[in-house]
Amino acid sequence: QVQLVESGGGLVQAGGSLRLSCAASGRTASSNSMAWFRQAPGKDRDFVAVITKSGQSTEYTDSVKGRFTISRDNAKNTVYLQMNSLKPEDTAVYYCAASRRATLATTATIYDYWGQGTQVTVSS
Numbered sequence: 001q002v003q004l005v006e007s008g009g010g011l012v013q014a015g016g017s018l019r020l021s022c023a024a025s026g027r028t029a030s031s032n033s034m035a036w037f038r039q040a041p042g043k044d045r046d047f048v049a050v051i052t053k054s055g056q057s058t059e060y061t062d063s064v065k066g067r068f069t070i071s072r073d074n075a076k077n078t079v080y081l082q083m084n085s086l087k088p089e090d091t092a093v094y095y096c097a098a099s100r101r102a103t104l105a106t107t108a109t110i111y112d113y114w115g116q117g118t119q120v121t122v123s124s
Contacts (some may be wrong), residue, residue, distance in 0.1 A: 010119030022096030038092035
């Protein structure tokens with residue numbers, strides 16, 4: 001099993017920045033690609049970004065391209081999401097996810113492990 005713990009969420013004004021972290025523990029050798037999803041109240045859990053284990057390949061949803069950057073530090077078993085130029089529509093609970101496979105999948109069902117989420121609120 002792999003345990004994922006997110007941190008770094010909070011309240012920020014529109015145009016501001018936050019950096020989310022997701023620390024993995026347990027059988028981290030079994031985790032490969034890692035991703036961020038988000039879920040706004042009353043909405044589905046949506047894909048945000050994914051990164052392969054090497055860090056060489058990434059994928060983003062269109063609405064965050066140019067504003068968010070996903071990265072990872074394998075020595076620390078941690079993946080990050082740097083969020084700049086935040087907008088009120090970015091408000092959501094952000095979840096970290098890990099897959100046992102090398103994938104750039106945007107579908108939540110592909111991912112095997114999930115964190116509990118961290119709240120991001122962007123005020124206008």
